[in-house]
Amino acid sequence: MTHTGVFFIPSSPNAPNILGPLTERLRSVYGDEAIPIGRWGLEHKLMRDTPSCLPASAHAPNPAPRARYVQFLSMTNHPKLGFVYASEDDEQTQPSPPTAATEAGMGKTESGMIMSAVPIASSSEIFRHFVRCCEPIWCHRHTVTVTGTVYDVGDFRVRLGEVRQTQPQARPRGTIMEIEWRGPSMIAAALAPVSSSLGHDGQNRDVLAMDVDGDIDAAMETPYIPTEAEIQLEYEQMSNLIREFWTKIYNQNDSTNKQLPATTREAILIPDVGRETKQRISQRRQPGWQERENRRRRKRREAIALDRSWGGFSEKQQQQQDDEDEDVDAGVDLARQYMELFRFNR
Numbered sequence: 001m002t003h004t005g006v007f008f009i010p011s012s013p014n015a016p017n018i019l020g021p022l023t024e025r026l027r028s029v030y031g032d033e034a035i036p037i038g039r040w041g042l043e044h045k046l047m048r049d050t051p052s053c054l055p056a057s058a059h060a061p062n063p064a065p066r067a068r069y070v071q072f073l074s075m076t077n078h079p080k081l082g083f084v085y086a087s088e089d090d091e092q093t094q095p096s097p098p099t100a101a102t103e104a105g106m107g108k109t110e111s112g113m114i115m116s117a118v119p120i121a122s123s124s125e126i127f128r129h130f131v132r133c134c135e136p137i138w139c140h141r142h143t144v145t146v147t148g149t150v151y152d153v154g155d156f157r158v159r160l161g162e163v164r165q166t167q168p169q170a171r172p173r174g175t176i177m178e179i180e181w182r183g184p185s186m187i188a189a190a191l192a193p194v195s196s197s198l199g200h201d202g203q204n205r206d207v208l209a210m211d212v213d214g215d216i217d218a219a220m221e222t223p224y225i226p227t228e229a230e231i232q233l234e235y236e237q238m239s240n241l242i243r244e245f246w247t248k249i250y251n252q253n254d255s256t257n258k259q260l261p262a263t264t265r266e267a268i269l270i271p272d273v274g275r276e277t278k279q280r281i282s283q284r285r286q287p288g289w290q291e292r293e294n295r296r297r298r299k300r301r302e303a304i305a306l307d308r309s310w311g312g313f314s315e316k317q318q319q320q321q322d323d324e325d326e327d328v329d330a331g332v333d334l335a336r337q338y339m340e341l342f343r344f345n346r
Helices: 019-033 120-133 186-190 228-249 275-285 289-309 315-326 332-342
Strands: 003-010 034-049 069-075 078-087 113-119 138-153 156-167 171-181 196-198 204-206 265-267
Touching (some): 003 332, 019 156, 019 171, 019 228, 034 120, 034 332, 069 120, 078 332, 113 120, 113 332, 120 138, 138 171, 171 228, 186 228, 186 275, 228 275, 275 289
Antiparallel strands (some): 003 265, 034 069, 069 078, 196 204
């Protein structure tokens, strides 16, 4: 889990592409601290339901139907996952009696959109299904791609890239900067999985001490679980820190910054940000969570041992798969931020 902020600068006739000036500004402000470490990219596809041919008055006394969207996003920093962001069903917007799901914070979302992280192959197949079988109901509005460079700047990781629309027609859209905080985080520490690491001899060593029954030692239980107020406070503090970092680069009051246009859009504390993180931490507050987690991990170790005895994955490969399962929701907040910016009110 990381804290991120995304800033989008739309292109204009006077400044069609400001990736170069923005990169120079980053290097001039932070100098040798801005270390390029590689390339990155993403692709965003937007689908919208076909608008009604009837005027809004034809739906009276009921309100006119609202536009509904399905968005698909893939990122190189999460190469095995595809993110699908879809409008909620209208029936879910109606009041309903409280259930166990709503009490756990899984009811109606603030944004009216539902986020799902699926394998990248499944995401591609869902998009092809919409285009091939649902074209009369849903239409493909546009596809946007981003390519750029990744920089490490102290405790921050910065991704700078050019935004280009490839469908329905090729055209520049602007420049985007993603700022990721990689420093200390109380939320990340609370969500750290009980994983294993390699020792000096190359063997897997459990990070937390295990007794003979495979249970976690009581002296080394999970770290402090923050409250709802502490979680919200950290999100606000990190958003201020990210915005301050951005202001140092993109400051219109600076006389050396005249090449950069004044129009910019940001996505930091958008609706539903941190939704999955808060749900996972809420589960850890429930009584008996530690015992259930111990049983789950013990059964998984038994399954790993049985699979290895039959020539299956090695323990190291199984551990890598286990770590990936733990981080399945790692990029959902970042995906929300990109999708809020790339919808372009279409």
